[in-house]
Amino acid sequence: MYRGIKRLIDIVLSGLAIVCSVPFWIITIIGIELSDPGPIFYKANRIGKGNREFSMYKFRSMRVLRETKKGSEASLRPETDRIFPWGRVIRKLKLDELPQFLNILLGDMSIIGPRPVAKDQIDLFRFGKYDEAKKVKPGISGPAALYDYIYGDQFEEANVDEYMKKVYPTRRELEYVYVKKEGFLFDTWIFFETAWCVILSIFxxxxTRLLNTLIAMAQESNPNLKG
Structure with a gap:
């Protein structure tokens, strides 16, 4: 019953979100074209429920590569030298995530859930008990996404090793925590905490309160984690 009702809520809220956020879509698109002309959307290869591959949509926030780049499809850290100024704004306000409401309508994602994993990073996030995350649809926001937003985003691409040491273990644990705590009350809590985090980021x-709560959740799930 929970999954069925959650799907209905996802459809209704994502539809309303798209309609109500049309002005933000227009502003974001104009800003992208003025800052760095090129594709409006970025299509990423992601792994969702049942380890099924799908295309996740975001507003583009990085400069268009003029030559082919070799390497990972998606680094754990954004290439900060490639993010154009308007891209930084829409990342901070989470406006770059708006197109993912289309993924929700298509049934690939949910509003709340673990973050979808990049195809070439599945071995980092889907092994052992952490493979439990494949049982639920990935979401726009969740405990792991909030932890990364509050704390992980301070680590730039050059600090991947530090990110892997200080952020990755807790982020991975929080995806497992979501699977174990999934339910109407937990989803509602995450929803309002996400909105509050975005409001705080504007100022x-x-x-810090939420950050400490998330760390405590992860440590309760895995006592070997360090804060």
């Missing part, structure tokens, strides 16, 4: 404030 350059950090949600």
């Amino acid at each position: 350059d404030k950090e949600n």
